[in-house]
Amino acid sequence: MTQRRTYAALTAAALALPLLTTAPAAAAPRTGDRHYVDCSATAPGDGSARRPWTTLAEANSHPYGPGDRLLFKRGTTCAGTLAPQGAGAPGAPFTIADYGDAPGRAVIDGNGAHDAVLLANTQYLRLTHLEITNAAAPGTERNGVRLRLADYGAAKGITLDHLALHDIRGGDAKTLTGSSAIHVAVEGTTVPSWYDGLDIGHNDIRDVDREGVYFKSRFSRRDLVGNQQDPVAFPGPWTPSLRVRVHHNTLTSIAGDGIKIDTTSGARVDHNRVDGFQLRSQAANAGIWTFNTDDTTVEYNEVSGGGNTKDGMSFDADGASKGTVFQYNHSHDNAGGFLLICPYSGAQTLDTVVRYNLSVDDGARLIQNCWGPILNTRIYNNTFVNRTTVPTYLVQDDAGSPATTRHELTLTNNLFVNEGTPGGYAFKNPTPALTFTNNLFHNIPMARPNPGGLTANPLLNPDLTLSPDSPALSAGTPVENNGGRDWFGNEVSATSPPNIGAYEGPGEN
Numbered sequence: 092m093t094q095r096r097t098y099a100a101l102t103a104a105a106l107a108l109p110l111l112t113t114a115p116a117a118a119a120p121r122t123g124d125r126h127y128v129d130c131s132a133t134a135p136g137d138g139s140a141r142r143p144w145t146t147l148a149e150a151n152s153h154p155y156g157p158g159d160r161l162l163f164k165r166g167t168t169c170a171g172t173l174a175p176q177g178a179g180a181p182g183a184p185f186t187i188a189d190y191g192d193a194p195g196r197a198v199i200d201g202n203g204a205h206d207a208v209l210l211a212n213t214q215y216l217r218l219t220h221l222e223i224t225n226a227a228a229p230g231t232e233r234n235g236v237r238l239r240l241a242d243y244g245a246a247k248g249i250t251l252d253h254l255a256l257h258d259i260r261g262g263d264a265k266t267l268t269g270s271s272a273i274h275v276a277v278e279g280t281t282v283p284s285w286y287d288g289l290d291i292g293h294n295d296i297r298d299v300d301r302e303g304v305y306f307k308s309r310f311s312r313r314d315l316v317g318n319q320q321d322p323v324a325f326p327g328p329w330t331p332s333l334r335v336r337v338h339h340n341t342l343t344s345i346a347g348d349g350i351k352i353d354t355t356s357g358a359r360v361d362h363n364r365v366d367g368f369q370l371r372s373q374a375a376n377a378g379i380w381t382f383n384t385d386d387t388t389v390e391y392n393e394v395s396g397g398g399n400t401k402d403g404m405s406f407d408a409d410g411a412s413k414g415t416v417f418q419y420n421h422s423h424d425n426a427g428g429f430l431l432i433c434p435y436s437g438a439q440t441l442d443t444v445v446r447y448n449l450s451v452d453d454g455a456r457l458i459q460n461c462w463g464p465i466l467n468t469r470i471y472n473n474t475f476v477n478r479t480t481v482p483t484y485l486v487q488d489d490a491g492s493p494a495t496t497r498h499e500l501t502l503t504n505n506l507f508v509n510e511g512t513p514g515g516y517a518f519k520n521p522t523p524a525l526t527f528t529n530n531l532f533h534n535i536p537m538a539r540p541n542p543g544g545l546t547a548n549p550l551l552n553p554d555l556t557l558s559p560d561s562p563a564l565s566a567g568t569p570v571e572n573n574g575g576r577d578w579f580g581n582e583v584s585a586t587s588p589p590n591i592g593a594y595e596g597p598g599e600n
Contacts, residue, residue, distance in 0.1 A: 123158025123183060126150070127190060130169035147171045147199075157183035163221065166193030170202040172209055179215030184248060186217045196255060201225030201233060205269065207259075211239040215248040222255040229260035229300070232269040240286070242279035250290045257297040263346065263372050264301075267309065267324075271302035272342075275332075277354070283310045283330040285354075292338045301347035301372050303365070304337055308354035316383050316411035317437030331356035331385065338362050346371035349378045349394065356385040360392065367396035369403045369427070377431060378422075380407030386414040393421045400455040403427020406445075410438035410463075417444070419578050423451040428482060429475070432468055432500070433461035441466035446570075447578040447593045449555055450475045456484035456519075457507075460500065471503040471570050472577065474555055474593040481515035485535070488520040502527050504567035506549055506592030509534040529568045531591045543568060549592065552599060559598030563591040 127143035128150050129136075136142035136149075144150055147169050150161060155177030163169065179185035189197040199221055201207030207225040210216060223235045235256040240246050251273060261270020268276060273291060277284045285308070296303050310327030311320060335358040342349050342365045349365035352358050360379055369376040378394035381387045389406065397403035405422035408415040410433065422429050429450040434440035441464070450457065450473065457475055485507070500522075507530065509516065516535045529543035537546070545566060550558040556579065557563055567589040576582055577595035589595055 123156070123160060125160045125162060126153060127162050127164070128169065129164040129167055131164070131167040147173050151175060155185045157185065157215070159185050161185075161187045162190040163188075163197035163199070164193065165189050165191040165197050166195045168198040168200050170200045172201060172204045172206050173199050174206070174209040174211065178213045179248070181215060181248065184215045184217045184250070185213070186219070187221070189220045196220070196222035198222045198224065201227075201235070203227030203231075203233070205232060206234045206237040208236045209239065210236070210249070212241060212243045212246070213249070214246040217250040217252070218254065219250070220253045224256070224258045226258040226260045230262050232264070232266065233259065233261045234269045234274040235259045235272040235299070237269065237274040238276065238286070240277045240279065240284040242282035243284045244282055245285055245287045247287045249286065249288070252290070252293045254294045256294060256299070259299045261300050263374060265305070265347070265374065267307050270300060271305040272296045272299045273304045274302070275304070275306045277308035277310055277332075279309065280326065283327055285310070285330050286332040286335060288334045289332060290336050292336065292340065294340045296340060296342045296345070298344045299346060301345075302351065303342040303345045303348065303368070304340070304350045305348065306332070306351060306353040306355065308332070311354045311383050313383075313411070315413060315439055317439070319410045319435050319438045329354065329383070333357060335359070336361070340364070341366070343367055344370060347374065347376040348380065351380055351382065352384055352387055353382045354384065355387065358384065358387045360387065360389045363392045365392065365394040368398065369401065370398040375402040377402050377407040378405040378425070380409050380431070381412040381415050382409040383411040384413070384415065387412070387416070389415065389417045390419045395422070395424045397425030397427045400427045402431060403455070404431045404459065405429055405453070407431040407433060408440050408443040409433045410435045410440060412440050412443065414442045415444070416446075417448060418446050418574060420448045422448065422453055425453045426455060428456045428459060429453040430458045430470070431461070432459070432465050434463035434465055435461055436463050439464045439466060440468075443468040445470040446472050446574055448473045449578060449593055452477055452480045454480040454482055456487040457482050458485070459487040460489065462489045465500055468500040469503070469570070470501065471505065472567065472573070472589065472591075472593055474506045474578075476508045476510065476551065476555065478510045481509065481511050483515055483517065484519050485516040486518050486521060486525060488522050488525070500525050503529055503570060504589060504591050505530045506563060507532045507535055508549060508551060529566065529591060531563050531566070545591070556594045556596060556599045557590060557592065559600060561598060564598055565590060567591045
């Protein structure tokens with residue numbers, strides 16, 4: 092609470108002197124109020140600890156401010172939509188969490204509503220340590236947590252962490268309003284809006300139809316996206332969300348996409364585990380992908396279990412993705428493969444870097460390029476090992492793309508090893524601008540020129556490091572701006588010839 096300004100008392104002798112005041116007292120930081128909800132209680136309450144509210148409607152009707160806490164009793168379930176009103180402030184977020192020492196979490200069950208939790212036009216808010224589900228009436232559009240901005244401007248300082256989201260049973264359509272475990276949307280038509288400092292971390296996301304974490308914005312028009320978005324549905328100028336981080340989440344059994352980032356600049360997607368995606372959707376989906384973004388870093392993720400070959404790759408730099416870096420990731424056992432570069436007609440994908448990743452038993456095709464301009468894409472120092480699955484294609488270029496509009500795409504210092512059935516690894520519709528340099532292809536027929544390349548056994552260790560006698564040691568060619576370290580944390584020289592593959596150490600026994 093702000094203190095009133097106080098003044099020094101004046102003595103009679105000082106009345107003839109100029110009036111002096113003390114300095115204003117510093118405002119005390121707002122600690123906020125606590126409000127409690129126990130949906131198992133039967134007696135009407137006032138939101139206090141002794142007389143908690145008993146319904147979400149009561150919680151939704153109260154306005155919240157900086158430092159306030161809305162707390163749900165552990166071991167109880169509230170049904171319907173939690174849609175609190177209000178916002179926090181810098182240093183004093185509005186927090187929604189749990190309380191009590193009962194076993195089990197506090198549960199918000201959407202019970203078939205469009206959203207179990209709706210956080211609309213708010214900022215400086217933290218949602219944490221709740222269990223969220225929404226399984227009733229499956230097949231209709233719905234979400235676990237939906238963030239929504241509409242003609243709001245910048246929404247700063249929102250954190251979603253340590254949530255357990257499961258059984259979100261939505262429909263099979265990618266839309267601006269659902270269906271996702273965590274849905275991040277910018278709507279509106281007049282005021283460009285964006286998230287600034289959105290942090291989504293340490294959440295457990297399971298059994299979701301269809302999206303795990305999904306971003307979409309109506310303020311996304313720019314030349315780079317071309318005709319890939321309807322100008323009526325997405326009319327606003329490109330206004331990216333800033334300082335977005337999606338990290339340390341576990342996503343299991345996802346019908347469609349794992350994590351999709353859209354209309355952001357400088358986002359970081361790191362340390363996530365995606366285990367099972369593209370499992371129950373009829374559309375095309377990927378593990379982690381970007382659309383209409385600038386300078387996204389996707390690193391230290393593990394992605395597996397892509398369910399089929401309608402895409403089904405771990406990673407995708409999609410239309411209007413600029414400056415995307417995929418590095419230090421582990422991809423394995425994906426039916427669709429490892430990587431998709433997909434600008435479509437009318438859009439561009441440019442300046443993509445793919446380096447120091449491990450791909451093990453990824454199928455169908457290791458790399459697929461959609462038709463359209465794919466400019467300045469560099470794929471280097473990755474290790475591809477197939478022990479049981481033999482990809483049909485090493486690189487698949489979609490038909491119909493004129494060579495004059497295609498890409499500068501280079502593969503350098505990559506290690507490809509087939510330890511399974513001989514065969515496969517063909518090229519489909521390869522464009523002339525697809526070039527190879529200093530790659531190692533072992534037990535793989537290679538029909539394209541590969542200057543400086545090798546075919547000898549690289550003598551991989553079980554952990555995919557190289558043995559001391561490996562011919563891949565120091566057999567690569569230096570790459571400018573190489574990131575400085577390999578998948579295993581070893582330093583990569585800017586000038587000396589590197590190893591081929593994702594390991595840059597001296598060789599290990």
